[in-house]
Amino acid sequence: STGSAAAVPINAEFDIAYVTPVTLGTPPQTLQLDFDSGSSDLWVFSSHLPTSQIRGQEIYAPNKSSTAKLLDGHSWSITYGDGSGSRGNVYTDNVTVGGLMVERQAIECAQQVSSSFTSEAHIDGLVGLGFSTLNTVSPKSQLTFFDNAKGALDSPVFTADLKHKQAGTYDFGFIDKAKYTGEITYVPVNNDPGYWTFSSSGYAVGSGNFSASPISGIADTGTSLIYLPTAVVTAYYRQVQGATNSRSYGGYVFPCSATLPSFTFGVGEARFTIPPAYMSYAAVTPGSSTCFGGLQSSNGVGINIWGDLALKVAFVVFNGGTPPTIGWAAK
Numbered sequence: 001s002t003g004s005a006a007a008v009p010i011n012a013e014f015d016i017a018y019v020t021p022v023t024l025g026t027p028p029q030t031l032q033l034d035f036d037s038g039s040s041d042l043w044v045f046s047s048h049l050p051t052s053q054i055r056g057q058e059i060y061a062p063n064k065s066s067t068a069k070l071l072d073g074h075s076w077s078i079t080y081g082d083g084s085g086s087r088g089n090v091y092t093d094n095v096t097v098g099g100l101m102v103e104r105q106a107i108e109c110a111q112q113v114s115s116s117f118t119s120e121a122h123i124d125g126l127v128g129l130g131f132s133t134l135n136t137v138s139p140k141s142q143l144t145f146f147d148n149a150k151g152a153l154d155s156p157v158f159t160a161d162l163k164h165k166q167a168g169t170y171d172f173g174f175i176d177k178a179k180y181t182g183e184i185t186y187v188p189v190n191n192d193p194g195y196w197t198f199s200s201s202g203y204a205v206g207s208g209n210f211s212a213s214p215i216s217g218i219a220d221t222g223t224s225l226i227y228l229p230t231a232v233v234t235a236y237y238r239q240v241q242g243a244t245n246s247r248s249y250g251g252y253v254f255p256c257s258a259t260l261p262s263f264t265f266g267v268g269e270a271r272f273t274i275p276p277a278y279m280s281y282a283a284v285t286p287g288s289s290t291c292f293g294g295l296q297s298s299n300g301v302g303i304n305i306w307g308d309l310a311l312k313v314a315f316v317v318f319n320g321g322t323p324p325t326i327g328w329a330a331k
């Protein structure tokens with residue numbers, strides 16, 4: 001079997017996140033979920049949430065699904081690196097993504113979500129695509145949609161073809177040759193503790209020399225930006241007039257009028273260049289002339305993160321075979 005579904009940016013100005021339609025239960029309830037290779041819980045806004053925490057999101061109501069079953073005595077609670085989080089109880093039900101159905105998928109129903117989720121009306125929940133070792137359901141941890149589907153897939157892979165300010169695609173079970181050019185460069189994945197962790201072969205700022213120093217980081221479809229070591233980030237912003245690492249804004253900012261260099265990262269011998277226009281994320285507050293950078297320091301984060309800003313300039317294969325690998329191709 002295979003599946004294919006759209007990855008739609010939730011904001012017209014800048015790509016904060018991408019959502020994909022997912023149908024849950026019988027009759028089908030369709031929610032717009034954020035596919036997140038950096039976590040491993042499938043959780044949704046639900047009928048168990050106080051209405052004060054719902055602001056425009058669609059909800060999943062298990063009691064309206066004839067195929068929903070309570071996973072008795074189980075709960076979940078997740079906190080993301082940016083401090084956001086949610087918690088609740090657990091049902092199993094049918095989950096379909098782009099024509100690919102998993103029966104008895106654990107659906108983690110939110111009973112509480114943090115304010116940043118309440119404030120994001122376009123995200124109705126997340127589909128974790130990390131390794132199932134990261135799943136937070138207790139007392140028995142649950143499998144991700146990908147792990148549940150894997151055995152039935154033509155090939156144990158999913159691919160991400162994210163795009164700048166336009167809809168891309170998540171494919172499951174096959175590699176679509178029409179979505180990339182040239183060869184796919186595969187590199188090893190360290191899935192301990194459960195991220196798609198790989199080593200980038202280095203970076204370059206603008207037209208500068210390529211610095212061939214390995215950078216270990218996670219491929220994270222659920223994070224907007226890129227978080228890298230301070231040495232990389234200072235080398236980049238040294239080329240940006242007026243750039244500063246702002247404590248008040250929580251990262252590197254610069255005048256929106258500044259000229260930005262491109263940023264190139266390596267995967268093996270392959271090179272991927274993020275154009276200057278993508279490297280300015282957004283005005284720090286609407287209408288401000290101060291802009292927040294797409295490249296930020298991983299100092300406070302603990303791990304290096306290749307988020308959507310990096311993924312959107314490539315076609316990425318998440319190979320869940322044995323051993324797992326990750327493949328990057330131009331497009």
Ligand SMILES: Cc1nn(C)c(C)c1CC(=O)Nc1ccccn1
Pocket residue numbers: 036038039080081082083084222223301305
């Ligand atoms: C680890 C980390 N530190 N900081 C500052 C950020 C932004 C992260 C990554 C992160 O939190 N990603 C995320 C958030 C919500 C849902 C899914 N993924």
